[in-house]
Amino acid sequence: MNYSRIWLRSLRFYRRTHLGVLAAVAVATAVLVGALVTGDTVRHSMRRMAEQRLGEVEFAVVSPHRLFAADLAGRLDPGCSAVLELAAAAQRPDGAARAAGVRVLGVDERFRRLSASADERMRPEGNEAVVNARLAERLEIAPGDELVLRLETPGVLPLDAPLAGPVDGTHLSVRIRAVVEADNLGDFALTADQQTPLNVFVSRELLAERIGRPGMANLLLMPRGLADDAADADALVRQNWRPADSGLELHRPGEDTVELRSERVFLDAAVVRAAAELGPAAGVLTYFVNTFATDDAEAPYAFAAGVGPLGGRPDDCPLLDALGELDDDEAVVNEWLAERDLQATPGDTLRMSYYVEGVGGRLVERTREFGISAVVPLAGATGDSTLMPEFPGLAGVEDCRNWDPGVPMDLSRIRDLDQRYWDNHGGTPKVFVNLPAAREMWGNRFGELTAIRWPAADGSPDGIAERLGYLIDPAELGLYFQPVRMRAIDAVEQGQDFGQLFLGFSMFLIGSAVLLTGLLFVFGVQQRREEVGTLLAVGWTKDQVRRLLLTEGAVVAVVGGLIGAPAGLGYTAAVAWAMETFWPRAVAGGRLALHAGWVSLVLGTVSAVTIAVLAMWLTLLRQMRRDVRELLAEAAEPPPPPRLRRLGYLPAPLCAAAAGVLLAAGPGLGPQAAAWFFAAGALLLAAFVTGLYAALGRLSGRSRRSLGWWSLAARNVARRRGRSVAVAALLGCASFMVVAVGANRLGVGEDVSERSGPAGGFELMARSSLPIAEDLHTADGRREFGLDAETAESAEAVAFRVHDGDEASCLNIGRAQRPRLLGVRPEVLDGRGAFRFVELAEQADVESPWGVLDMELAEGEIPVIGDQPTLRWSLNKGLGDTVEYTDEHGGPFRLRIVGVIASSVLQGNLVISEEHFRQRFGSVGGYRMALFDAPAGDTDRLAEMLTRAGEPVGLEVTTTAEHLAEFRRVENTYLSIFQILGGLGLLLGTVAVGVVTARNVLERRTELALLRAVGHPPAGVRRLVIAEHWMLLTAGVGVGAAAGLLAVMPAMAQRDGQFPAVSLALTLLAILAGGLVWTYLAASASMRGDLLPALRNE
Amino acid sequence: MNNDAQIAQMEHVARWFQQPDRTERLEVLRDVSLQVAAGESLAVVGPSGSGKSTLLNLLAGLDRPSSGRVTVDGREVSGLDDDARSRLRCERIGIVFQLHHLLPQCSVMENVLIPTLAPGAPEAASAPRRASDLLERVGLADRLDHRPGQLSGGERQRVAVVRALINRPALLLADEPTGSLDRAASESLADLLAELNREQGVAMVTVTHSMRLAERMGRVLQLDDGTLRTDGERA
Structure with missing residues (x-):
């Protein structure tokens, strides 16, 4: 005889009792394993998708x-x-x-x-x-x-560079x-x-x-396999790169010169820097001038050039020699301009007007005066038409009335004389100034030179190209490798952890299963109390008895775990199927393939079994407090031990704490208030549970002079108050969660007209495949884009430059590694008071919060604003945090978060000022996103007009309401999952109610038989039993719902009538009805047959 | 009576229970003093609610006195913690309840051996042999592998008696041992208890309504409304 023999015998003998515990543990395990494996599955599937997206690409x-x-x-x-x-x-x-x-x-x-x-x-x-x-x-x-x-x-x-040429598709x-x-x-x-x-x-x-x-x-x-890291890959580029790869051309414009020019017209600063190291050269900056004028005459549209030494004055440079030394305010004009256009002579004043890029990229015409120092012949070095770079829209155009340099031109100003010049001398500059003056006038973010010329003696074009190749870092020209595979994997690894998410979603389900495990186990123990009493009476210690029962329970739990683990895989398959079929938004349309990691399987199973055994241990602790006499006799539940009795003192402080929390939340119903209210609701629920426990205690102790059915029912409820409170608490928690989650379901039709609302007062959102060159901020720009004059005037717009990156909204379940950047003019948004700021840097002016985007930060930092969901959920960042980024030249910089706006249509993006955007991403021309505020009642017409006008750029126009609804649907999808899993938990909870009802009836068969014996009809006795449990149900659901409603008050207040009262009421009614049905069935089933023999057995 | 020969002693023991409303207390035993000598047999009789079971529970260490001292085998029971009292029961006390309280999942033999698994149980190795002998002695030699559900009420109670004796207790306590048995079974069990008392040399305290059972005991005490008085002694 030994322990194992006893527990083996007990396992077999009580197998039916154990089956319930086993099933409950299996359910808990299945849900726990399922949640973790769902995480594995989503992560694995996302990783597989990332790998499919990239193929073998590493960098x-x-x-x-x-x-x-x-x-x-x-x-x-x-x-x-x-x-x-x-x-x-x-x-x-x-x-x-x-x-x-x-x-x-x-x-x-x-x-x-x-x-x-x-x-x-x-x-x-x-x-x-x-x-x-x-x-x-x-x-x-x-x-x-x-x-x-x-x-x-x-x-x-770039599209919006001065002289970028025509825009066409x-x-x-x-x-x-x-x-x-x-x-x-x-x-x-x-x-x-x-x-x-x-x-x-x-x-x-x-x-x-x-x-x-x-x-x-x-x-x-x-x-993969060619480089260890991005720097290694960059080194490979550096070894193999040639200037020609980046459109840098070295050629001989004449016998005595080697010239470097770029197909991008302007030479990058990095190239100029490297070229200056090669030896003395002449730098040239040729530009398109709108007007050359003296006091008496003017000539339209021609080129002027600035020329000067670079890296020292070359010994032999015909152009520099021809121009001589020029002061910053001196100009040399060619004989054509001097004689045919302006009749100017040295000493006259020459004014040149030209377009440059002003603030925000807008073209601004500037004028500068020079004193004419000399007139040079239209021949030799000063008659060199190759000084004109290949300006798009100008170079190669035969008729200069067909010029389209991408800047406003009045082609009617072009005279026959100008056409003759163009025909015979091409783009030969008519005016020369020194290089510093030229740079001052025409230098821009794309470069400050259009050509560099070396004496031919310094080397052949190929020789110079080779030397330049060593000196230029191609990364500075945008040729740098990015670790795209690592980023994709990081995005998956750091992304939404569905394991955690489902664990959270399933908590209630798991909790219900564990509670059911505990209930069924304790019923089993109670059923064997006589055995426990006997063992104690014959000299076993409580530890021994506890160990025996716990061993049995643990064996059952392990078997339940082993059954539950494979069931968990089935559960995951069902969840994956449901997510693909019903909730595709939850995984952003991702395709899921079941994948279970050993860690998840083992961890899930071990955790569930451990939790179940712990629940058993806890219930045993309580059961073993009873003494042998009670165990060996039919007895009511013992009075609670002192510690639990003190629970009776808790409701008042808990209610006070809830009230304190509400006061602390204050009258404002901001986002923090929601958390406070939730806490207050939870405290109230706790007060209810402890209060119920205490009230039942008082009820069981009180003696009455009269007795009615209801008071008898109430007294019966108080009889097993631990059990009663567990049931009411379970239902209360479930109702609380259902109300709290249900109330947070967001309506998908929001008011977008409010400027401080999520749409910033914009009704339409337009995104284009190709950049929009027009300035949509102005009525002129909108007209040029294709809106009719009236609409262009009445509609308002804010346009965004877009640097493509990762989606940083709830539409992406991975962690965005390089979020998409938008460039905006802060003053436009400030002018409208658009969007609501939740947090703002201290230095900001609250009157013009968007202006914070222009604030000066430390070197290498740019201010950025994002909306709350983007920053908090997608990037896990907050005010003052930074996001590492890389500009188009591979230069790292930091985006410092200086403002957080409430959830908005800008979700998924980070917003910086257009000025900063252009500095960092100069190559990105035009706008690819815009928000439009239509004149009242004209939204549809504007949308239609925009769609038509935007067809060449692939413009997609949606209402901001629809765009917001996309996000809301994702959030609601998560809430749906939560509700469904919560509902399953509730189902299990109502099963527990049924089990408790049946158990109560079985334990009280004698008592109920007595009622029958003294003349109560069977239906009356059944009504009594059902009434007792319905009281519990109603109390649990009612108080849970009330606490839940309190918890969601801020959400309700903020949503002006969008509270889903009907659906919530229906859900609660369904819960109540489910519980009532289970109770009724359990009571009826367990009271079937004749109760009276129970008296005889006694 | 010589104190050294006493296996159990109660000195001025009282036991009361506080009523839930705390206004008054329910006195079950009042100033009870009792000595049980080694090997003697003793019956406590009295009407229902007179405190018989409470007295037995106090002797068994299943309850503690509200005042007074209970000593078993020289140890004051009320001063012992749960484990020590368990050990005392295992080593020195056997209990037979009105209901047999056999484990339904275990066989007759296994039920008898249950106390041998308790810490401090003597002669664990020889226990099966002793169990067989005792079961044979009570006429259940052919029922060793039967389950309680396959036995009659009297047989079950005999198994319970053997279980109480398996660890060679010095004191056997029986709480209405014949209370749930029919007349024939009661008679048979009463005979058995009297014989075992003699054969095993175990002191026996039986609380019972049954005067027929009480008469088989060496001494009969009357418990009335919590007060103990001597009815007489037998040889």
């Missing part, structure tokens, strides 16, 4: 606006691939379906090999295109169909060769979010030629 150079020679990739390694990626809008030829936000990727054979499958179909030739499944689905297209693409054509200069018609899936790089994207892109793959050769940039690319992809 990437992303230079969207600054193209480079595609053959650089081959020089780095045959495994590297150069891609030309352009934004586009796509449509079917019949116009039946369109898609904005499409990315057209010009690829080659090497790109195909970046996929493990190296799919043969990913080989577009001629005008063939391969599209990904999402685009095919969106446009309902299939292989063989035609597709029209409106392409972004990256200019040599290009069309490309393609025939679909294949539709490829994610496994075959179909969803290729470098962003660290799981948004499935709309991809079109065409031959890079075709695409580059189509936009007039043959042989160029803007993405450089390096596969």
Whole structure:
């Protein structure tokens, strides 16, 4: 005889009792394992999606606006691939379906090999295109169909640079060769979010030629295994890079000179710096001048140049020699301008007017005066038409009345004389000034020189190019590798932990299962109290008895755990299916594949079993307090031990604490108040539970002179008050959660007209595939964009520059690594009082909070504003924190959070000032996002007009209400999951009510039989039992709901009538009804049959 | 009576219970003094509610006196903690209840051996042999592997008696041992208890309504309204 024999015997003998405990532990384990495995599944699936997006790519150079020679990739390694990626809008030829936000990727054979499958179909030739499944689905297209693409054509200069040239798009018609899936790089994207892109793959050769940039690319992809880190990869670029790769050209404009120029017209500061190290040279800055004027005459549109030494004065430079030494206010004019245009002579005053980029990128015409120091011949060094760089819209245009340099021009001013000059002398500058003066006038953020000239004796073009290649760091020209794979993996690893989320969501379900475990276990123990008493009476110690019972319970729990773990996998599969089917927003449309980590399986199982055993241990502690006499006799529940008796003193302080919390929350119902109210509600609930315990204690002790059915029922409820309170607490907590969660469900139709509201008072949001060049802030700009005069005048807009990055909203479950940046003019938003600030840096002016974006910070820091969900949930940042970022030259800088606005349409983005944006991302031209405030009642008309006008740039117009609703739907999706899982927990809770009811009836069969014996009809006895439990149910649900309502008062107050009273009331009624039904069924079932024999047994 | 030969002693023991309203107390035993000599048999009789079971519980260490001293085997029971009292019961006291309280999941043999698993149980190795002998002695040799549910009421109570004796107690306490038995079974059990008292040399205190059982004991005490008085002694 030994212990194990006894517990083995007991396990077998009490198997039916144990089955209930086993089932409850299995449920708890399944839910716990399920929650953790759901986390594994989402993480694994997101990781797999990230890997599918990237294929074999480890590092990437992303230079969207600054193209480079595609053959650089081959020089780095045959495994590297150069891609030309352009934004586009796509449509079917019949116009039946369109898609904005499409990315057209010009690829080659090497790109195909970046996929493990190296799919043969990913080989577009001629005008063939391969599209990904999402685009095919969106446009309902299939292989063989035609597709029209409106392409972004990256200019040599950024769109809004002065003299950037005309803005135009290009069309490309393609025939679909294949539709490829994610496994075959179909969803290729470098962003660290799981948004499935709309991809079109065409031959890079075709695409580059189509936009007039043959042989160029803007993405450089390096596969795994070629470099240890991004710096290593950058070193590889540096070794293989040549100036020509970045559009730097060295040539001989004449026999005696070697000239460096850039296809981007202006030479980058890094290039000028390197060139200055090569030896003395002449720097040239040639610019387009609107007007040359003296007091008596003027001439329109021609070029002027500033020339001066760079890195020392070269010994032999015909141009510098011809001009001589010039002061800053001296100009040399050529004979054409002096004699034919202005009739000017040395000593006259010359005024030059020209456009420059003013504040906020707006063109400003400036004028500067010079004294004419000399007139030079239109020949030799001063008659050199190659001094004019290849300004887009000017170079190569035969008729100067067709000039389109991208600045406002009055073409009627152009005279025949000007056309003759253009015909015979091209862009030969008519005026020369010294270099400092030229830089002062025309230097800009894209560069301060248009050419550098060395004496031919200093080296051949190739020799100079080679030396320059050593001196220039290509990273400064945007050619630097980014660790895209690491970022994608980090985004997944640091992203929303669905394991934690589901654990949180399932807490109530797990709690219910554990409570049920404890209840069933304790019932089992109570059933065996006589056995316990006997063991104690024959000399066993309490420890021994406890150990015996706990061993039994633990064995049952372990078996339950072992059954629950595989069931957890089934639960996860069901959750994954539900998320894909009903709640796709929760995983932002991600595809889920079941994946269970051993850690989750073991941790979930062990945790559930441990919790169950702990619950058993706790219940045993209480049961073992009873003494042997009681255990061996039929007895009522013993009075609570002193510690529990003190619970009776708790309700008052808990209520006082709740009141204190409410007072502390104050009259303001801000976001913090919500937390306070929640705390107050929870305190009230705790007060109720402890109060109920104490009240039942008093009820059981009180003697009455009269007895009615209800008082008898109440007295019976008080009889097993631990059990009664557990049931009421369970239902109270459930109702509290249901109300608290349900009330937080957000309506999806919000008032967007309020300027301090989430839409900033803007009704429409427009996002374009291609940049918008027009200044939408002004009525003129809006008119130029295509709005009619009246609407352009009455509508208001704020436009945003966009630097693409990761989605940092709830639409991305990964952690955004490089959030998308928006550049805005703070004064426009301040002027409207748009959006509501929740937090603001101390130095800010509360009257113009957006002005904080212009505040001066430490070197290398830029002020940034984001909305609360973006900062708190997506980036895990707050006011004063910084976000590391990299500018387009690879230079690191920090975004310091200086303001937080309430949840808004700007969710997912970080906002900086346009000025800072242009400094850091000068290559990003134009606007790609705008918010519009339509004249009253004119929203639809404005939307229609915008859609029509924005067609060339692939403008997608949505209402801000709809955009906000997208976010709200995601939040509501999470709440739905919470509610469903909470509902399951509640179901389990009502099962517990049923179990308790049945147990109570069984324990009281004799007593109930007595009622029958003294003449009460069976229905009356049943009514008594049901009434007792319904009292508990109603009290639990009622107080839980009341506490819940208090907790959500701030949310209700803020939402002006949007409180979902009907759905909540229905939910609570359903809970109540469910509990009532369970109680009724349990009471009826356990009272079936004749009770009277119970008396005889006694 | 020689104190050294006494196995249990109660000195001026009172036991009362506080009423829930705390206004008055319910006195169950009043100034009870009692000595139980080694090997003697003693019956305490009295009407229901007279405090018989309370007296037995105090002797068994299952309850503590409100005042006075209870000593078993020279140790004051009320001064011992739970574990020590468990140990005392295991080593020195056997208890037979009105209801047999057998573990339904265990066989007759296993039920008898239950006390041998308690800490301090003597001769654990020889316990099965002793259990078999005792069961044979009470006429249950062919029922060793039966479950309680397969036994009659009298048989179950005999198993309970053997269980009480398995650890060779010096004091056997029986609380209405025949209370739930029919007349024949009661007679049989009364005979058995008297014989075992003699054979095993165990002191026996029985509380009972049954005068037939009481008459088999060496001494009978009357408990009336919490007060003990001597009725007489037998040889």
